[in-house]
Amino acid sequence: MNTTIATGWWRRNAGWLAGTLVLGALALWLPYWQARQRDLDLHPDIPVTAKPGQWARFAGARWRLVSAEVVEPGDRRLRGWLRKDAVVLLLRYEVVRAAGTDAALFETCRGAVTDAAGRRWEAGPNALPRLAGPRLPSGCGHGLDANGDQVTIAPGQPLLFQHAFVLPRAQDVHGLHARIELSPLAGVAGRHLDVPL
Numbered sequence: 001m002n003t004t005i006a007t008g009w010w011r012r013n014a015g016w017l018a019g020t021l022v023l024g025a026l027a028l029w030l031p032y033w034q035a036r037q038r039d040l041d042l043h044p045d046i047p048v049t050a051k052p053g054q055w056a057r058f059a060g061a062r063w064r065l066v067s068a069e070v071v072e073p074g075d076r077r078l079r080g081w082l083r084k085d086a087v088v089l090l091l092r093y094e095v096v097r098a099a100g101t102d103a104a105l106f107e108t109c110r111g112a113v114t115d116a117a118g119r120r121w122e123a124g125p126n127a128l129p130r131l132a133g134p135r136l137p138s139g140c141g142h143g144l145d146a147n148g149d150q151v152t153i154a155p156g157q158p159l160l161f162q163h164a165f166v167l168p169r170a171q172d173v174h175g176l177h178a179r180i181e182l183s184p185l186a187g188v189a190g191r192h193l194d195v196p197l
Contacts, residue, residue: 040190044181047194058193059182060101065195066092066160070173071131080129082166088128089113089165091178095140099155106141106153108183111163113176113197123163136162140180173197 050056052065071077071088097103111123124138137143140161142152153159180193
């Protein structure tokens, strides 16, 4: 008689039990999914790969890495102190904004360089000395040109800008990847522009 009562209870409550399993699964999965989306917004990990010197479409614009140059500590272009065990990596990009893309989204861009071991260097660190020579904007959407005039990104017009990094001298530049990341408001959904050097 106890077996019949237990079996009857399972049958009577099968819908509730199935619902409990579904809600339990959602209670475990939804917070993970939300945290994953938030993490992708802050730390994009889906690359949009481009080759150096070639155009790539990303975030409503065309992007191109024009040049990569290493500046040694004794170089005359450095107007300030740089550690002897460091070098400056200059990356020059060109971006052409498509018509209809909001120019304010490009104000949030940030540059980085990563290696295969996962190390990351941000553009324009505090240890970066002033640089002499032609001045280029350091932002993707605006900046000052060589004459000190304000330059903003216009639809269909190329904007040349530069990111500078301080790297260890022993770091091989050819194994690095240049990254351009935009704000989550840009609608890039966890993607970043990745250019192997």
